[in-house]
Amino acid sequence: MLKPFAPGCAKGDPVIETAPTPRARVQAMKEYHPPLGCRDSLRLDFNENTLACSPKVREALAAISTGALTRYPEREPLELLVAAHLHLAQSQVALTNGVDEAIHVLFEAFLESSDEVLLPVPTYTMYEVYASATDARIVPVQAADDLQFPFESLLAAITPHTKIIAIANPNSPSGSMATRAQIVEIARRAPHAVLLVDEAYFHFCGETVIDLVGIVPNLIVARTFSKAYGLAGLRLGLLAGPVELMRWVRRVLSPYSVNSLALACLPPALEDTAYLDWYVGEVLQARADFETALDACKLRRWPSRANFVLVEIGARHAEFVRLMRSAGVLVRDRSSDPGCDGRVRITIGTRQQMQQASATLNQVLAAMKAQL
Ligand SMILES: Cc1ncc(COP(=O)(O)O)c(C=O)c1O
Numbered sequence: 001m002l003k004p005f006a007p008g009c010a011k012g013d014p015v016i017e018t019a020p021t022p023r024a025r026v027q028a029m030k031e032y033h034p035p036l037g038c039r040d041s042l043r044l045d046f047n048e049n050t051l052a053c054s055p056k057v058r059e060a061l062a063a064i065s066t067g068a069l070t071r072y073p074e075r076e077p078l079e080l081l082v083a084a085h086l087h088l089a090q091s092q093v094a095l096t097n098g099v100d101e102a103i104h105v106l107f108e109a110f111l112e113s114s115d116e117v118l119l120p121v122p123t124y125t126m127y128e129v130y131a132s133a134t135d136a137r138i139v140p141v142q143a144a145d146d147l148q149f150p151f152e153s154l155l156a157a158i159t160p161h162t163k164i165i166a167i168a169n170p171n172s173p174s175g176s177m178a179t180r181a182q183i184v185e186i187a188r189r190a191p192h193a194v195l196l197v198d199e200a201y202f203h204f205c206g207e208t209v210i211d212l213v214g215i216v217p218n219l220i221v222a223r224t225f226s227k228a229y230g231l232a233g234l235r236l237g238l239l240a241g242p243v244e245l246m247r248w249v250r251r252v253l254s255p256y257s258v259n260s261l262a263l264a265c266l267p268p269a270l271e272d273t274a275y276l277d278w279y280v281g282e283v284l285q286a287r288a289d290f291e292t293a294l295d296a297c298k299l300r301r302w303p304s305r306a307n308f309v310l311v312e313i314g315a316r317h318a319e320f321v322r323l324m325r326s327a328g329v330l331v332r333d334r335s336s337d338p339g340c341d342g343r344v345r346i347t348i349g350t351r352q353q354m355q356q357a358s359a360t361l362n363q364v365l366a367a368m369k370a371q372l
Contacts, residue, residue, distance in 0.1 A: 029132050032125065035332075042353055045330040047172065047201070047308050049230030050349030054275035056268035057231070064264055073260040078267075082238060085270050086210055091243045094250060095266075097257040099200055099224045099237035104130045106220065106239065107164065109252045110194055111136035115163035120150050122173060122337035124198065127166045136163065142339055147174035147302050147310070151182045158190045165190060168198040170205050173334045173345040175304025183209050187216045194245065197221050201306035203228035203280050213240045220245060225262075227307065228280055229269050234262040283307045286354040290346075293358040297365060307348045310334065314342045316368060323364040329357050 021027065035045065043050055052058075075095050083093040096102040103126055111117065113135035119127050121140040131138050141157050143150045149171065158165075165186060170177050178186075178197075187195045195218050202208055202223060210221045220241035226232035236258060239249055291309060294301050300312035313320045321333045321344060332347075334340045348354060 025135055026133060029129070032129050039330060041325065041328040041330050042349070042356060043330050044308075044347040044349060044353075044357060045332040045345075046232070047227060047306070047345075047347045048232045049228060049279060050347065050353055051230065051279065053230035053265075054269060054272035056272045056275070057229075057265045060264050060268045061261060064261060068260050068264070071260070072256050073258060073263050075255070075258050075263055078258075078263050081267060082270065083240075086240060088210075088213055088240055089243070092213055092240055092246060094239045094246055094253055095258045095263075096237045096239060096253065097259075097262075098226060098232075098235040099198060099222045100126050100130075101235075101253075101257055102222050102237050102239045103127060103166070103196070103198075104133075105249055105252045106194065106196060107131055107134055107136075109248045110163055112163070114161060116159060116161040118154060118157055118162055118165040118193075120154055120167060120171070122147070122171075122334070122340050123166070124168045124172050124200075125337075127168075131164075131166075137161075140338060143174065143176075145339070147171075147339070148176050149178040149182065151178065151186075154186060155189055158186075158193070160192065162190050162193045164194045164196060166196045166198065168200065169207075169209075170201045170304070170306040172201070172306065172308065173310045173332075173337060173340065173343070174302050175306045175308060175310060176302065177205060177207065177305050180207070180209055183219075184212070184216060187219050191218055193218060194241075195219050200224045200227055203276065204283060204307045205305035207305075210240055214242050217242055218245070220249075225266075225269060228276055228283075230279070231262070231265060231269065234265060235259075236262040236266065282350050283348050286351040287348040289351060290348060290354045290358060293354075293361070297361065308345050309348065310340070310343050310345050312342055313344045317342050317344055319368065320344060320364060323367060324360060327360045327364060329360045 079093050079095055080090045083090045107130045111134040115136040116139045117131040117136050118139050141150050141154045197209055212219055223238050225236040302310045317333050317335050324331050332345045334343050334345045
């Protein structure tokens with residue numbers, strides 16, 4: 001209930017008692033509350049870098065002048081830099097306030113009421129969130145129990161109304177991947193749709209289709225600095241696509257949505273490849289060790305190409321997540337994702353962190369067994 005607006009009202013003015021209502025689609029949206037509170041433990045719940053960004057990025061942050069903070073951020077020079085890094089033209093790249101803003105802007109730019117958004121599921125939650133804020137229809141394409149990319153079903157779901165197809169590659173929470181040939185075939189079979197390939201976890205798998213930007217006319221690729229680079233708090237991402245599509249993205253994108261701090265950190269983040277390589281190498285070794293530990297516990301897991309592993313915990317998934325949290329390790333219950341009942345996603349950090357995670361996992365499983 002809105003309180004009647006009092007200050008400044010003259011006696012006798014009509015009192016407005018009804019609140020303005022948003023669009024029907026917004027009213028119908030589910031609330032989304034990621035479990036962000038109290039995260040001082042070992043953070044294996046959001047697929048972030050679990051350690052730190054490059055020390056060179058810290059130096060750039062420390063060197064920010066107050067003058068730089070008084071000015072509106074200018075992102076074009078940094079778009080030039082990142083485009084060169086990706087062997088693309090500046091006009092093919094737009095920096096965004098994380099990939100989340102990129103998804104939001106892309107959906108806003110392209111989706112109308114008669115359109116369909118194809119989402120292979122389970123997948124990254126924010127595609128559904130932003131699609132449901134538009135008037136388009138969401139068409140989920142369910143993966144089989146192996147959670148492999150549902151290529152044939154996706155092709156079968158393409159219609160003349162398909163306007164956007166969003167593929168996280170590698171996907172979350174499964175860690176599975178669509179092949180390059182599958183992506184090219186989807187783009188070919190849906191020339192009237194934008195094919196968004198979200199490569200948020202690219203550094204952990206090393207496979208990309210960004211070299212096809214401008215060649216495949218309906219392909220747009222997203223990248224983030226939130227994962228391997230360790231800059232989730234700065235909110236920095238990008239879209240790379242053909243000039244003809246990117247011009248519409250730019251119409252909707254705020255010129256100032258990437259702040260000065262994020263822009264200042266971009267050059268050292270890109271330059272310090274030694275740090276990035278070290279962190280990715282560490283995670284890949286830790287993932288192999290942790291998978292061995294999961295196998296020793298006889299827990300079903302899905303093969304992952306990213307910095308996380310999906311694990312079958314079963315009916316007591318909520319208790320498992322709670323006990324892990326109490327023991328200082330945060331993991332993410334994905335049970336409410338389509339086809340993921342009883343499954344928990346565990347981010348991979350450094351080898352040392354994953355040794356702690358394995359020890360905690362063993363203790364928690366033993367405690368749960370003892371309670372049976
Ligand atoms: C597939 C995928 N895309 C995008 C994001 C979010 O990226 P950003 O932090 O750049 O908004 C995530 C985060 O978990 C993700 O899993």
